[in-house]
Amino acid sequence: QSNVTVYGIIDTFVGVGKAGDAKFSGVANGVLNGPRIGFKGEEDLGNGLKAKFVLEQGFNSDDASPASSKEFHRQAWVGLEGGFGFIGLGRQYSPGYYAFRNDAVAAGALDPAAILTGGGLQVDAGSDARWDNSVNYQSKKFGGFSGQVIYSFGSTEADDKAKNPNRNTDDKVGLGLNYANGPLNVDYIYINAGDSTLGDDHKEHYLGAAYDFGGFKLVGSYQTASVDANDSDVKVYQIGGIVPVGMGNIHVAYGARNEDAQDSDSRSFTVAYTHNLSKRTIAYVGVNRTTNDDNVGLGALAKQDGKSSNALGLGIRHAF
Amino acid sequence: QSNVTVYGIIDTFVGVGKAGDAKFSGVANGVLNGPRIGFKGEEDLGNGLKAKFVLEQGFNSDDASPASSKEFHRQAWVGLEGGFGFIGLGRQYSPGYYAFRNDAVAAGALDPAAILTGGGLQVDAGSDARWDNSVNYQSKKFGGFSGQVIYSFGSTEADDKAKNPNRNTDDKVGLGLNYANGPLNVDYIYINAGDSTLGDDHKEHYLGAAYDFGGFKLVGSYQTASVDANDSDVKVYQIGGIVPVGMGNIHVAYGARNEDAQDSDSRSFTVAYTHNLSKRTIAYVGVNRTTNDDNVGLGALAKQDGKSSNALGLGIRHAF
């Protein structure tokens, strides 16, 4: 048992939402973090080499349902870390997951970046940023710079074990470059997700940055997604800030999504306050307003095409 | 890991049963407790405030199948405890769960109370006493008295996040009042389960008590369930006793169920012996006989409408 650490996060809130005729009042989850329970460990192999593993399941802490039919929806990998960096095998984060570093309100239910990347974008901390059957390389840090390259052999090979090895069909490739030095963080992310729900030959680029002025942290990002089909390109940008106040923080974020398709743009705005009851336990309250053009219905808690979605959540996040 | 306690119960038995043409011989589970594995913890936040959580899955220890499709079928909640009592969010016990306090043979496979509340009653320690998307308040104890109020926003909102907030459709509300002082325990429970499998506007009342005379514990309860439909009201009562003998206990329980509908009454009788191999491990043997009117087929292990159901189980319960 000394080889395994059991850990996790529960994040549950009461919320109300309204978008046109759609209304929500109830209990939901995941404003600051997706609920999870995990098992992890590492072993020192000598000569600077380490074996590491993570098995991490996601679930909904409002109704106790699993995040998907997987045993470990969030992560399931084993790898070796050494002077060369880290190489891992299994279900792992694509670089798209790390977009949350340049985000003012984490990557959850009330986050403009998470809301505006809905409908198929994959550079976001959501489910699509976890890639099955992947080989993942993460470099060491050189003068603040580090990089990640990941290749996913797709999910179909897990079923028939005899898949067509055509990358554009279901394989995915991702590249992440990070610069983190003192108050500054910059991320460039590229993924090619093959044929996705968004369309064939799905590609995304992302550039995001965060700067901590001390007493105020400014964040922002710009990302694009394109597929083979005409009129389907998407652009999302967001900016935000975090201001420490007493035992908590005020978070403000604004973002916009523009599609090539007509009447399909959205804008989203969030203000939240997080109160640190301890390092592990945070109480929070947040509001989001997302406005939509006629052909799109993004938002939180309640959604309807062409309608503004308004949501308020009040909850608690506990890490263990 | 010091933040998490891993715990659980396995309860498996070999049994034989017969009801008319239906026969059972094999391995089953859950005479004394439903098998479970859980993760729990608490954090002291200072000023008398604590954060607490429980994530608890139920499963069948006979064939290793999960109790339902949920990740944590039994409980999944996070909450705060302080001078005000406890408030929690998630999948939590309704007051109906605690009916087992006034029960002579726990709330398992051979228990008259569990058998007779079959077919849709929810004031019982079974699955229906766990409510999703709930806000739960539990008071402190005042002179032996304590109370619980719980509101469940229903399971549909977890699917579409845009449910009709009509309480009678899928929301539930529950109220529990407990008096526990020295040898005496009394519980009053009320629930309104909305539209259930039993019928629309499903309501139940329960009154139960237990008194420990020292060397003999007497228990009993009376409960009613009603729905909108005529002729569907149900009344269940049970009485029982627990007598310590040597390293074990003899448990005796008798109960009856009366429905407004014709020829739908049942009676159930159980005698069991539990032998304490340790505080954590109990060997047991028990027999149940349930008799049924023509239109109902309650019982344990083997069931058939209008037939008596006889069952015998011999097993082991281990807590870890």
Add this chain to the structure above:
Amino acid sequence: QSNVTVYGIIDTFVGVGKAGDAKFSGVANGVLNGPRIGFKGEEDLGNGLKAKFVLEQGFNSDDASPASSKEFHRQAWVGLEGGFGFIGLGRQYSPGYYAFRNDAVAAGALDPAAILTGGGLQVDAGSDARWDNSVNYQSKKFGGFSGQVIYSFGSTEADDKAKNPNRNTDDKVGLGLNYANGPLNVDYIYINAGDSTLGDDHKEHYLGAAYDFGGFKLVGSYQTASVDANDSDVKVYQIGGIVPVGMGNIHVAYGARNEDAQDSDSRSFTVAYTHNLSKRTIAYVGVNRTTNDDNVGLGALAKQDGKSSNALGLGIRHAF
């Protein structure tokens, strides 16, 4: 928590495979061991008596999916151990599981024994060697000899709890005899699996042995399977060896499968090298070639009827 040990194994590899038109290139799992996570414990009850339990889930470490819809696919049992031996209840290993003791390349994806027992044989460490609703007796060791008897009441009784207690339909019975003394291990295994996917009244016999010469371990086995249908009997034999070299081992295994049915024979050959990075962590590389008659398509990673299947895997196994 001191009552529970959390443990497991992850075994993931990158591989390529080809059989006729079928090709595989990607990430897969389970060359040395099936990935698993488990919870186990034991309690001393005094007088030489112990309560023991294991709850162990299997999963695919390549894509994080569960091995089946069970909560604990591999094992879920509680039992008592004492001077009489061990008796357990639940989902437990049939004697067929222990065939891996006489196997040169464990019982995984590249193992001739595992490949050649594909298509329904159950004396093999795979899924079918785990029996639900079983009563299992394991004797103590007497002068090197020990025995196991297991009876499984089938999976249907778990559904309707009123099954027909006809052993040939879904009940199973197994017998295992083991002699382990110094360098020699011998296993005889018999199972009657009732009506299986292979056919009605499915019976198997197995005889296997291993001898450690010091610096070279020789293993081999011979097994037969028969069902009621004509022309469906199957015979499988395999021999192999393990040679320690430096910090690792070279494993060689060859096996053949002969069916009564025409043009349905296969032969399989594997060479593997395992490198011990530590006691818990092993890096490995292995190749398998399986040749098939016209009507059968066994193999690893890529399979096609009548074609040779060639596979190479390079991976890591980490136990925690």
